[in-house]
Amino acid sequence: MATVLITGCDSGLGEEFALQYASRGDRVIATCLNPEELLARHDFGSNVKVMKLDVTDTDTVLELANELHSAKIDILLNNAGIPGPHLSLADTDLGLWRRMLEVNLIGAFVVSRAFIEHVARSDLKVIAFVSSRMGSIGLNNTGISYAYRSSKAGLNMIMKSFAIDLAPRQICVLGIHPGNIATAGDAGLTACASVSRMREVIAEAGPHQTGTFYNYNGQILPW
Template sequence: MQILIVGGSGGIGFAMVHEVLNAFPTAEVHATYHRHRPIFQNRRLQWHALDVTKEPEIEALSERFIEVDWLVNCVGMLHTSVKGPEKNLAATDSEFFLANLSVNTLPTLMLAKYFTPKLKRAEAPKLATISAKVGSIEDNRLGGWYSYRASKAALNMLLKTIAIEWQRTLKHGTVVALHPGTTDTALSQPFQANVPEGKLFEPTRVARDLVELLKTMTPKQSGGFLAYDGQELPW
């Protein structure tokens, strides 16, 4: 079994790397990092440098594989060192908006473009991306966070559309958007004070939940938007 975790050096991604190594004792696991290669090593793990915002790098990475069983994209951004999610229209900025799209949305499309031929060779291929409940248009009650919400809503649309194409061309495959819940990582750090008690999850717990969810998913569920506990979320 060949598993690729994109964004394996991030909070959720790093936990996912550990979880799939434990859950699939014979699997070969590949993981990507952006700038700094993690020091964690395992004889069944191979690290790859990747900037997911660069299409040529995604294409080059795909050429290293003959077959992939699971591809899980854990890359995401909510804020930078100088700018956080917008509270109102006055705080919106075109560069920040486009940066959200370039990190949260476009990489999944490019990964699907270049890795679908590799996934097609697997017996039960799965393509999953970490999304967010705030990307749900129907569930939006608070407003704000324009760039992040829009980038995740666009991501969800891409995954739904990929799933429809796979129903014609890769009938044995499963495509899914996953909401991990609020996870104790650098992404959520500035906003954890507002998280209800018991709703801030450790990355190890999130990785375990998501891997268990992916293990049980079938092509009939392809195109879904699911929370960590299996709950189907509204688009």
């Protein structure tokens, strides 16, 4: 039984990660902006603790890390993030860009740094970042999306630096692209299927795979 801390569980992938890990019997710490709304939608068992967390509020991140000071976090899953919109050069919103960097990039850094010791004393020792292939420089063939692309490219870079810095402690640090999730009513990859495959990637992770950027299906993606 692993202990998994997940950020951004208000909806989407984060909510699905919490449900799937909980159904396996793992101990889940599901963090989100609105715990009451999440708890109203799901009747979680005793193995799930839902806690309020804004990843852009450094003080509350540190308070949570202190509150959980004795916990062993086997998997720290940085999922909180702002998706799109994928705006053109002319329409790029600088205010939204700054907000994306705060959430998608700096927030993930702050959370990961705060919980290093919790992960280091666990059995699995995994820090995973939900990134995007839109943060890959090598795969950028269509332009636009300056804010989102740069936030995820930056996330990939801090993932790689964490992997190098934490390698002596045998902590495996990964980036994972969740795939292109279908919107409601559309055919395609569902959040349930994406999370199931990402959990497989995480389950197979070890120190020898640290610093790798994966697709949800286990394929290695270029930077």
